[in-house]
Amino acid sequence: MTTQKLNFTKQSIEGIAAPKSGRTLVYDEGGKQSVKGLAIQVTAAGTRTFQVYKWAAGKPLRVSLGRYPDLTIEQARRAAAKAIGNIATGTNPNTEKRIERAKAVTLADLLTQYIETRPLKPLTVRDIRHAFNQVCPDWLNKPISRITPAMVRKRHRDHAARSPARANLAMRYLRALFNFAQAQYKNDDDRPIIAVNPVKVLSELKAWHRVDRRRTVINPDELGPWVKAVLNLKNDAHRDYLLFVLMTGCRRNEGMGLMWEDVNLKAKTVTFKDTKNHSDHTLPLPDRIAAMLAQRHEAQAARPPEKQSIFVFADSNGRKLGDMRTTQAAVTQASGVNFCIHDLRRTFATLAESLDVPSYALKRLLNHAAAGDVTSGYLIITTERLREPMEKVCDFVLKSAGLKPSADIIPLHRKSPTQGAAG
Numbered sequence: 001m002t003t004q005k006l007n008f009t010k011q012s013i014e015g016i017a018a019p020k021s022g023r024t025l026v027y028d029e030g031g032k033q034s035v036k037g038l039a040i041q042v043t044a045a046g047t048r049t050f051q052v053y054k055w056a057a058g059k060p061l062r063v064s065l066g067r068y069p070d071l072t073i074e075q076a077r078r079a080a081a082k083a084i085g086n087i088a089t090g091t092n093p094n095t096e097k098r099i100e101r102a103k104a105v106t107l108a109d110l111l112t113q114y115i116e117t118r119p120l121k122p123l124t125v126r127d128i129r130h131a132f133n134q135v136c137p138d139w140l141n142k143p144i145s146r147i148t149p150a151m152v153r154k155r156h157r158d159h160a161a162r163s164p165a166r167a168n169l170a171m172r173y174l175r176a177l178f179n180f181a182q183a184q185y186k187n188d189d190d191r192p193i194i195a196v197n198p199v200k201v202l203s204e205l206k207a208w209h210r211v212d213r214r215r216t217v218i219n220p221d222e223l224g225p226w227v228k229a230v231l232n233l234k235n236d237a238h239r240d241y242l243l244f245v246l247m248t249g250c251r252r253n254e255g256m257g258l259m260w261e262d263v264n265l266k267a268k269t270v271t272f273k274d275t276k277n278h279s280d281h282t283l284p285l286p287d288r289i290a291a292m293l294a295q296r297h298e299a300q301a302a303r304p305p306e307k308q309s310i311f312v313f314a315d316s317n318g319r320k321l322g323d324m325r326t327t328q329a330a331v332t333q334a335s336g337v338n339f340c341i342h343d344l345r346r347t348f349a350t351l352a353e354s355l356d357v358p359s360y361a362l363k364r365l366l367n368h369a370a371a372g373d374v375t376s377g378y379l380i381i382t383t384e385r386l387r388e389p390m391e392k393v394c395d396f397v398l399k400s401a402g403l404k405p406s407a408d409i410i411p412l413h414r415k416s417p418t419q420g421a422a423g
Helices: 010-014 073-088 093-104 107-117 122-135 149-159 164-184 200-204 220-231 236-248 252-256 287-301 325-335 341-354 359-366 384-400
Strands: 002-006 023-028 038-043 048-056 059-068 269-272 281-284
Touching: 023 048, 038 073, 048 073, 059 073, 059 093, 073 093, 107 122, 107 164, 122 149, 122 164, 149 164, 149 200, 220 236, 220 325, 220 384, 236 252, 236 287, 236 325, 236 341, 236 384, 252 341, 281 384, 287 384, 341 359, 341 384, 359 384
Parallel strands: 002 023
Antiparallel strands: 023 038, 038 048, 048 059, 269 281
16 A cells, blocks of 8 residues: 555545555645544545544554545544544544444344344244234334333233233344344443343343243044044145154154155155254154155156146145145044144154153154253164154054054963963
8 A cells, every 4th residue: 555645635636546456545734724644545446535544552543534525625624633532532433433333233234134144044034023023013123222121121011911922032032132232243342332131131020921831732532533634635735744744743844845855765764954953854754654755756746847846745836835724724623633733743752752762762753952961972873773663653643543453452361270381
C-alpha cells in the first residue's frame, strides 16, 4: 500500500489515480482545515473511503468513516475529529460501532445467522420458525437488545393458556439463540455485548411449565383391530407406511423420506440416512415388510415414467407423503384406537422390551444415542444381530392381528405310576 499527503479538496480527491492493484492511502495534510490522522483510501476499483489512522495503546488503529462522495470532506473532517477525541479518552470507535451493530440485530437476523452456522436438520429449522411464528411473531423484527426478561416471562405465561408445551419450546429455542448471540458478539475484552439472556428468568423463577411426556401406545389387545383397519385402507401408500413404521420402529420422517436407493431388497435391509443423531442407521427388514416393499417396488416400476418416484412411500403422483391426519382419523374410527404416528415407534419399543429384547439391542434398533454409557461403546451390534429381535416384534403384531397362526400348544401328560423310565 502506497501513502501520499494532500490538502483535501473536491478536485484533489477526485484527481487521485486509482492504483493498478492494492490500495493507495492519502493523508489530509497541508490545508488550514486539515485534520491530522484523516486519510482517504483509494482501491484499484476506484472506491474512495475516508478513514482515521491513529496509534492507541501502542497499536495502530484504523476507523472507517464512510465513502466519498456520500460523505463530504467537511463531514469527514468533523467525524475524524470526533473519532480522534474518543481515541484520546480511551474509547475505541470500532468497538462502539460493533456494539451498536450487535444491539441492532433483530431476532429474525439472529435466527438466520444461527441457522446458517449450526448443522440443523430441515425439520428442526422449520420447527424453530413455526414456534416463533406461533408464540412471538411480533418479536422477529425487534432488536434482540430490546427483548427483556419481563417480556419473556409475560409471553411465556400468556401463551401457556393455549399450549404450555409450545410456550416452553419457543422459549427454549429463544434461549439457544441468545446463547449463540453472546458467543457471537463480544467486546475487545471478550465479554458478551448482549450481557443478559432474558430467558434465564424462567429458570430463576422456576416458571417452566410442567409438560408430561406423552406415553401412549397401541396395547396388545388393540393391535388386531388397528392392523385390520390399516389393511382395509384404500390408499396403499398410507397403508404400507403405517405398517412399516410399526414394524421397524423408525421415526415418522425417516419413513416418509425413505428412498428406494436406501432399500436393499436382496439383503432385506433398510438404511435411514443422516438421522436425528447425525448418523446413518441400517436395520434388517422383517420378512413380512421385505415382501411388502418388494411388491411396492414392482408396482411402482409398472407405473408410467412420470409417476414413478424415488420415494418408497409415494402418492399416486410420485410425491413424498405429507399430511396423514385424514387417514389417521379413518383408522381410529374403524378400529376404535386413537393414535398418533409417534405412538407406533413407542409401541414397537414397548413390544420389543416385553419380548425380552436385550436393552443394548433395543437401543440399536431405535438408534438412540448412548452418551455417557461406557459399556455401549465396547459393544458392536451388527445389523444381522438385530434380525431376530425385529422378526420377534413383527411376529407378535401379525399373530395379534390373526395374520399368522400362534405357536402350537403342546399338552403335557403326567406319567402313570406303572410307567417306567425309558430304556
